[in-house]
Amino acid sequence: MQERVTAGAAAGPAGRNWAGNLAYRAARLHRPTSVAEVQEIVAGSPRVKALGSRHCFNDIADTPADLISLDALEGDVELDAPGGAAPGVAWVLGGTRYGDLLPELARHGWALHNLASLPHITVVGATATGTHGSGGRNGSLSTSVAGLDVVRSDGELVRLRAGDADLPGAVVHLGALGVVTRIGLRFQPTFSVRNNVYLGLTWDRLLADFDEVADAAYSVSVFTNWHEVTQVWVKSRVDELEVAPEEFFGARSATEPSHMLPDTPVENLTEQLGVPGEWHERLPHFQLGFTPSRGEELQSEYFVPRAQARTAVGALRALAGRIAPLLLVSEIRTVAGDDLWLSPAYGTDVVALHFTWVPDEPRVRALLPAIEEALRPCGARPHWGKLFTTSAGELAGLYPRLGDFRELVRRFDPRGAFRNDYLDRTVAAHV
Known part of the structure; x- marks a missing residue:
């Protein structure tokens, strides 16, 4: 029987998701202001997950112990622009919503190649789940990702960049690898x-x-x-x-x-x-x-x-x-x-x-x-x-690199701190 948190369940301090069909069970909701605080919380928690804009309709971000919201992280958008019309990279904090980033890019004459149907969602949450816009020539939002800063379960901050062998496996990570505190997005001239x-x-x-x-x-x-x-x-x-x-x-x-x-x-x-x-x-x-x-x-x-x-x-x-x-x-x-x-x-x-x-x-x-x-x-x-309701067994047949992803999870989270019911029934990440 598939376990899930329903609207009838008692909500923890994080309340409910955007649609109201899920009550988060976490005993504690943290709002750290620095990466060092994120590292301390993650390393000290038996089970922990990052919480974005809550625009997921399932329990992908649910956990019984600790939830971390990154909306209070302190820092600014950093634009790494090489000059001229060459594409660059925007580095944003883990709690940043697209709606907060877009005017900043536009003000400098830059654009992302694609957007979802709503700008209310966080950059990290959207890219971690393979969310997309539209267009036969346009990749999903995840294809803009040029790098990730991830706090893994031992509290260490790992930086993945373009060219790293792990990055293609880490972009759509479903929250299984750790807490992403910073993400880089490729941008291009405005249109x-x-x-x-x-x-x-x-x-x-x-x-x-x-x-x-x-x-x-x-x-x-x-x-x-x-x-x-x-x-x-x-x-x-x-x-x-x-x-x-x-x-x-x-x-x-x-x-x-x-x-x-x-x-x-x-x-x-x-x-x-x-x-x-x-x-x-x-x-x-x-x-x-x-x-x-x-x-x-x-x-x-x-x-x-x-x-x-x-x-x-x-x-x-x-x-x-x-x-x-x-x-x-x-x-x-x-x-x-x-x-x-x-x-x-x-x-x-x-x-x-x-x-x-x-x-x-x-x-x-x-x-x-x-x-x-x-x-x-x-x-x-x-x-x-x-x-x-697609099972883990069927999903394994649909994703040729799922075995590699599981190995990546074991390296980033050997103690299972980011494991939850959702991951167990979908990608069986810790099997």
Whole structure:
């Protein structure tokens, strides 16, 4: 039986996660102001985990003893810029949210290559779980990582940098290696983006021209309830496309701002209707100062090789009658492949199949095995930070470097201080 902390459980001092479906059990919540304090807490705790923005929907950050929030760490963003238009590296503290970093980069004329749909999440939490944005040429947020400072379980600070053999295994680390106190992100010159929303795309046209649709702009998101395609968000770089077309594969351009969730105010969305804006003002779906999406929701997501896109979409459409009653919206996006050991895009370009659910965890969990069974022939990998029931045995078959990751965990955490129920049932990191 899978153990998990539910909304009915007693919460420790850390309270609950963002969605409210999980109560953290930790006896203590620490907010250190220095790396030395982090080292002392980690070395002295029998079980310890780092806590980010709490935007995970499962117990990946849960532990019975000590939680560490890094939002009080003292220090500034450090920009290592070589000069000219050459890319550089931004070094930020472990508790930094994207929404705090983005204006600082933009102020200096720099940009990240990709962003998630919301800027509310921490850089470390997003990259540690393989979180992504969209775009067939764009790798996940994790592919920006140029280095990590990690406090391992004996309290030693380990610095991993580009070229270190362990870095590709440590970027998507699921909290199993230690507490990341500083992270480096590669940046590039700034760019402008426009977002155009299109209505009326048919399934026949999407599936017939899937690659062309997905690659039509810098970032493309297809929204659906699995009965029909409801919207397509097309985010194009202004320097690559001067004017957005009025028609998109037979779909018509929206004439007023549109929310992907029915009957939901558009105030929390980034600007649409093709109005150009800086990269950080358009690539996310949601604005930092507002509750993203609906707030009261659960999420799941599965990644399949891009070559399996049509098969996977067909399998989910066959389940539309079971999915729709629990669904707020689904989103279909593409992500470029990478070489990060536990990245859902490891070794292949992928299609991300995202589900935003109504906040009814028992019914959602009861449905997930049917979705996973339908996607199993496509080699679906679940998002590490969202709801799924895929077993450790099946995950081992989906990640060729999982054995290497387990060995990395044993070197960084020989005493099992970062071990928890989540790691035991997913990657069996200490086996």
